[in-house]
Amino acid sequence: MWRWPAELLRSTVFRISLLNAALLALAIGGALGGAWFATRGSVELAARDRITVEGDAVASELDREGIAGAAAAIGWRSSRPGALDYLLVDPAGRVAAGDMTTVPRGPGWHRFRIPASAGGRSQGEEMLARTMRRSDGTVIAVGEDLARGEEVREALFGVILPAGAVALLLGLIASVVVTRRALRRMEGIVATVRSVEAGDLSSRVVRIGQTHDDVDELGVAINRMLDRIGTLLAAVRRVSAEIAHDLRTPLTHASHALQAARHSGSEEVRLRAIDTASDSIAQALRLFEAMLALAEIDSGEARAHFTRVDLVTIGEQVVDAYRAEIEASGRCIEWTGEGTAVVSGDADLLTQAVANLVDNALKHSRDGAWIGVSVNVRGDVASVVVADDGPGVDPQAVDRMLRPFGRLDEARSTPGNGLGLAIVNGIARLHGGRLVLEHLLPGLSAAVELPTAP
Amino acid sequence: MRLLLIEDDDAVADAIVSAMTERGHDVARAQDAREGAGMADQGGHDVLVVDRMLPGQDGLDLVLALRERGDRTPALMLTALGSVADRVAGLKGGADDYLVKPFSMDELEARVEALARRTGASPAQLTIGDLVLDRLARTVHRGTTRITLMPREFQLLELLMLSSPSVVTRTMLLEQVWHFRFDPGTNLVESHVSRLRSKIDRGGDPQIIHTVRGEGYVALAR
Numbered sequence: 273m274w275r276w277p278a279e280l281l282r283s284t285v286f287r288i289s290l291l292n293a294a295l296l297a298l299a300i301g302g303a304l305g306g307a308w309f310a311t312r313g314s315v316e317l318a319a320r321d322r323i324t325v326e327g328d329a330v331a332s333e334l335d336r337e338g339i340a341g342a343a344a345a346i347g348w349r350s351s352r353p354g355a356l357d358y359l360l361v362d363p364a365g366r367v368a369a370g371d372m373t374t375v376p377r378g379p380g381w382h383r384f385r386i387p388a389s390a391g392g393r394s395q396g397e398e399m400l401a402r403t404m405r406r407s408d409g410t411v412i413a414v415g416e417d418l419a420r421g422e423e424v425r426e427a428l429f430g431v432i433l434p435a436g437a438v439a440l441l442l443g444l445i446a447s448v449v450v451t452r453r454a455l456r457r458m459e460g461i462v463a464t465v466r467s468v469e470a471g472d473l474s475s476r477v478v479r480i481g482q483t484h485d486d487v488d489e490l491g492v493a494i495n496r497m498l499d500r501i502g503t504l505l506a507a508v509r510r511v512s513a514e515i516a517h518d519l520r521t522p523l524t525h526a527s528h529a530l531q532a533a534r535h536s537g538s539e540e541v542r543l544r545a546i547d548t549a550s551d552s553i554a555q556a557l558r559l560f561e562a563m564l565a566l567a568e569i570d571s572g573e574a575r576a577h578f579t580r581v582d583l584v585t586i587g588e589q590v591v592d593a594y595r596a597e598i599e600a601s602g603r604c605i606e607w608t609g610e611g612t613a614v615v616s617g618d619a620d621l622l623t624q625a626v627a628n629l630v631d632n633a634l635k636h637s638r639d640g641a642w643i644g645v646s647v648n649v650r651g652d653v654a655s656v657v658v659a660d661d662g663p664g665v666d667p668q669a670v671d672r673m674l675r676p677f678g679r680l681d682e683a684r685s686t687p688g689n690g691l692g693l694a695i696v697n698g699i700a701r702l703h704g705g706r707l708v709l710e711h712l713l714p715g716l717s718a719a720v721e722l723p724t725a726p
Numbered sequence: 727m728r729l730l731l732i733e734d735d736d737a738v739a740d741a742i743v744s745a746m747t748e749r750g751h752d753v754a755r756a757q758d759a760r761e762g763a764g765m766a767d768q769g770g771h772d773v774l775v776v777d778r779m780l781p782g783q784d785g786l787d788l789v790l791a792l793r794e795r796g797d798r799t800p801a802l803m804l805t806a807l808g809s810v811a812d813r814v815a816g817l818k819g820g821a822d823d824y825l826v827k828p829f830s831m832d833e834l835e836a837r838v839e840a841l842a843r844r845t846g847a848s849p850a851q852l853t854i855g856d857l858v859l860d861r862l863a864r865t866v867h868r869g870t871t872r873i874t875l876m877p878r879e880f881q882l883l884e885l886l887m888l889s890s891p892s893v894v895t896r897t898m899l900l901e902q903v904w905h906f907r908f909d910p911g912t913n914l915v916e917s918h919v920s921r922l923r924s925k926i927d928r929g930g931d932p933q934i935i936h937t938v939r940g941e942g943y944v945a946l947a948r
Contacts, residue, residue, distance in 0.1 A: 597917035
């Protein structure tokens, strides 16, 4: 089981969520800081607007109604809710209205703090004020307590900041929980892999969720890989068993023959036994050679030596080579092919592929059967087709036939090492083509389809 | 026949030397490429049998070097793997034939004899007993009777008669008559030979094409 929190800190998922949280915190902090400074400017700007309007209004009162009128107007304005701070000083230097007595008297904009001892509404606050000095010496000052705007702003941020912090904390907790769950699922996968490593190939990842997320996908992919490995291993086991079986038969024959030779007094019997033994050993050697040939074909090494090869020439040669044997066996062979069908390939291997197909047709057809070999080009595909009117095969058995030692049960009684079609298939694939087996009703058609050479 | 065997593996070399000596051939053996080149340069060999994997040198390079010095002695390469690459390289690189290990001594002897014969002048007319094959006119007569053969049958007979009295193995026939560099595993050769026999041994004449069990065929007036 995993130990908290070392295991958690080591987990990639948790590290990523931690990084995410840090980035989120940075982003929220940046945005809030930006908003803080931006709104600070806007509070001052709005105050300036209001001060300008109020100042202009008081100035026009002064122009129309004189000092007394302006003082009355200030008194009235001060009584409104949210009122600004004012000061009106007459030319003689006496305060005519307002309580903002500490405002700087020079004309223009001022930022100043009203001392706490000064009294008035806004004592101790930071103020923004505009002082106007009229030509007759009258001073009008209008100011606003900046802290009033600030209070709103601070109240706002006072809510937003803790909310952000809570969001961050919740995010972190959520990611820890999710990570712990993901870790637990990962642990299941690791356990499966360990169990396979220890030799239990049937082990599978069992905790696959319904969400099809990446962890599920990993589990499914691992299960599929294990299935594939299982299939391959089964094939290897099967092939090993087939090889052992196919080798045991001739070697047992050889052994029996040699024992017979040892115990026989007759020279003639001995010679015959030796012949039998060497035939059996030759049969075993042929099987090894075919296996080596298949391995070599599968290695793809031959591709480096590909040349332009005409399938028509090859088909003709193979038919020519087999005609005597096929006719001697009471069957007939028919060749159809004209012009050229040039592919890029290895002439020896392609000859072997066609020969194997003809050989198969010969071995697995009845007496008097017809075997047809043809070469044709359709588009950019050149095919060699070997067909017969024999018993054909079960379409469902085709895959099995292409496997090494994939002999069908009914073919066990006929000669052959079970590698013929696997070799043809390998040669076709080596040349970038394929082997296609088709049921002809009656009979079987085997076609090697290859891309034509440009 | 005098053979020069250049092979570093003592077990393989001993087997070849004893088998070939028993069959009446003279075998000189070199253990590595340098010794082999020295012995080859002294001359007097009918065929060189060269392993491809010699310590420190590819046997094929040795043959190439000999060819560059004007030595035309036929060479048979022994290769460990029957890979296509080896085969192509071997035949392009100056070797005259190749044999994949492990091989039977019969096969080696037959191939070595075929190579030795290749250097001699080949006659236009081949005769064994009363069987006459004219290589220019491409006709075959048994006594006074003209025998009509298919082109492949003619080639088969020509090869057997050229090789006589040596045995031609099944593999050699497959390679040289049908260009099959693999074992088709059927009675393909047997069928052709029996068809050829039925044409030339008609009417109770003495048999000319003989089967050598486990080895191949030989054409002899016996």
